[in-house]
Amino acid sequence: MRKPNIxxxxxxxxxxxxxxxxxxxxxxxxxxxxxxxxxxxAGTKLQFxxxxxxxxxxxxxxxxxxxxxxxxxxxxxSKHFAPEIVKRGGVIIDNSSAFRMEKDxxxxxxxxxxxxxxxxxxxIANPNCSTSQLMLVLKPLHEKAKIKRLIVxxxxxxxxxxxxxxNELTAxxxxxxxxxxxxxxxxxxxxxFNVIPQIDVFTENGYTKEEMKVxxxxxKILHLDENTPISCTAVRVPVYRGHSEAVDIEFENKITxxxxxxxxxxxxxxxxxxxxxxYEYPTTRDADGKDPVYVGRIRKNIAFDNGISLWCVxxxxxxxxxxxxxxxxxxxxxxxxxxxx
Numbered sequence: 001m002r003k004p005n006i007x008x009x010x011x012x013x014x015x016x017x018x019x020x021x022x023x024x025x026x027x028x029x030x031x032x033x034x035x036x037x038x039x040x041x042a043g044t045k046l047q048f049x050x051x052x053x054x055x056x057x058x059x060x061x062x063x064x065x066x067x068x069x070x071x072x073x074x075x076x077x078s079k080h081f082a083p084e085i086v087k088r089g090g091v092i093i094d095n096s097s098a099f100r101m102e103k104d105x106x107x108x109x110x111x112x113x114x115x116x117x118x119x120x121x122x123x124i125a126n127p128n129c130s131t132s133q134l135m136l137v138l139k140p141l142h143e144k145a146k147i148k149r150l151i152v153x154x155x156x157x158x159x160x161x162x163x164x165x166x167n168e169l170t171a172x173x174x175x176x177x178x179x180x181x182x183x184x185x186x187x188x189x190x191x192x193f194n195v196i197p198q199i200d201v202f203t204e205n206g207y208t209k210e211e212m213k214v215x216x217x218x219x220k221i222l223h224l225d226e227n228t229p230i231s232c233t234a235v236r237v238p239v240y241r242g243h244s245e246a247v248d249i250e251f252e253n254k255i256t257x258x259x260x261x262x263x264x265x266x267x268x269x270x271x272x273x274x275x276x277x278x279y280e281y282p283t284t285r286d287a288d289g290k291d292p293v294y295v296g297r298i299r300k301n302i303a304f305d306n307g308i309s310l311w312c313v314x315x316x317x318x319x320x321x322x323x324x325x326x327x328x329x330x331x332x333x334x335x336x337x338x339x340x341x
Contacts, residue, residue, distance in 0.1 A: 003031040004338050006329070007066045009081065010073030011035035011055055012044050014163050015095060018322030019070050024049055026326050029333065036062055037073070060084040067338045070325050071095060086122030091338050093124045093328050095321055100125040100217060107220050109135040110327030111268040117328070117337055124328060127221060128213040129320030130154045130234065130243055133293045135221050136269040136319070137247070137312050142222055144263055145251035149304065150230045152214055155237045155244040156199060157284065160316050161186055169238055191238050199234040210234040242284030243316040250304035257298045260308055264295055269319065274298050282313040290315055291323055 006028070010016040012035075020035070035046055035055045042057035056062060058077070063069065063085045071078055075098035082099070085092045099105040106116035107125045112135045117124060127135070134152065141147070158165040165186040172192035175182035182190065189196045200209035207215075211232040218230055237244075264270045271292040273282045282294030293314040301307025314320060332338055 001333075001336055002339070003029050004067035004333060005032045005065055006030040007034045007036055007063065007069045009036045009058055009069055009071040009092075010077070010095075011046065012037045012041040013072060014159060014166075015072040015317060015321045015325075018317050019072060019325055020046065020048060022318070022322050022326045023070075023329075026330060028326060028330055034062070034066070038077075063088050063090055066090045068093065068329055068332060070329055072321065072325065082123055089339070091120065091122055091124065091332060093126060093325050093332070095126045095325055097128065097213065098125075099123050100127060100213070101220065107217060108324075108328055108331075109139075109221060110324055110331050112136060112139045113221055113223075114331055114335075117331055117335060120337065124332070126321070126325050126328065127217045128210070129160055129316040130156060130210070130232075130245065131214050131217040131221070132320045132324050133243060133312060133314035133316075134214070134218065134245060134247065136267070136293045137264065137295055137310070138218070138249070139222065140263050140267040140270075141249065141251070141255070141260060141308070142224075144259070145253040145255040145306065147222070147224065147228065147249060148252045148306070149228070149250035150218065151248040152230070152232045153246045154199075154210075154214070154232065154234045155195075155239075155246075156210075156234060157239040157241050157243055157316055158186075158191060158236065159241045160199075160243065160320070161236070165191075166240055169240065173238070187236065191236065194238060196236040197233065199236055207232070208234060239284050241289075241315060241317060242287045242313060243320060244284060244311065244313045246309070246311055248301050248304065248309050249307065250301070251306040251308070254306050255308060257300055257308065260298050260310070264298075269293055270295055272296065272298075281311060284313055287313045287315045289318070291318055293319060 036058040072095035281296035297311035
């Protein structure tokens with residue numbers, strides 16, 4: 001099997017740089033690679049695998065001869081370039097929300113629903129960051145006991161909103177400590193020493209778009225019945241990196257906390273830290289810069305029949321974005337789903 005020609009679109013952004021780094025970490029094999037961005041960032045020099053590359057401005061012609069594009073440049077950019085990539089015979093693995101809920105676009109977590117990749121028509125969607133870590137936890141439990149009802153509360157780091165948001169947390173904190181006035185721009189409320197119960201805009205049903213992403217994407221990835229009740233509350237917290245989630249699950253069949261621990265300890269991409277007698281449970285610092293989804297506080301939910309409650313934490317820039325993108329890329333290569341697919 002030949003090696004693909006690869007491009008990273010949005011290469012100078014926070015997630016784009018993570019994709020670049022993880023491409024090396026995971027040993028992705030390729031014939032050639034190019035780095036693409038907006039005109040504003042074009043010309044930036046990048047070091048990659050011992051060579052210096054110049055970031056190019058993305059144009060339709062940039063994708064001539066490119067087999068796989070890993071994209072993290074925003075929904076508008078993806079919608080603009082995806083048809084050009086597909087027309088030229090390429091596959092785009094898109095990290096934006098542009099195509100996630102389109103019927104003919106597979107929404108994939110590597111290691112969870114790899115077979116859905118076979119149905120791609122040139123576009124593969126990477127799920128929302130908070131959905132991504134959740135799926136690695138839920139999939140093996142759903143296979144064992146079948147999810148009946150799901151309630152998720154997310155506590156999401158500012159890096160999920162980009163570099164501007166990270167800088168605002170720093171500036172807001174410094175201003176607060178110095179007793180100075182501060183005008184927030186990245187968030188609707190001050191983020192320093194605060195939690196904000198809004199991520200993305202509100203929809204007609206009172207939920208935010210972020211909350212509905214978790215609801216709808218979970219059903220699509222796990223192939224749940226559309227009537228499966230799922231509710232999410234998404235909260236922004238003053239943490240730079242790492243999303244946390246409190247998860248309450250009601251199953252069709254009985255399952256014990258001991259069974260959940262055993263299943264998750266043997267599951268791909270999951271690490272269990274759960275010893276409350278010794279105050280061992282995962283925090284965002286445990287996940288920073290690491291690949292696994294960390295799970296703890298596993299216990300019987302006393303409000304649901306056949307209920308389990310748990311806590312999970314992951315690095316949102318890795319499994320929530322860049323890591324899954326690169327893992328999908330590797331799967332596409334291994335399964336021969338590029339070029340003459």
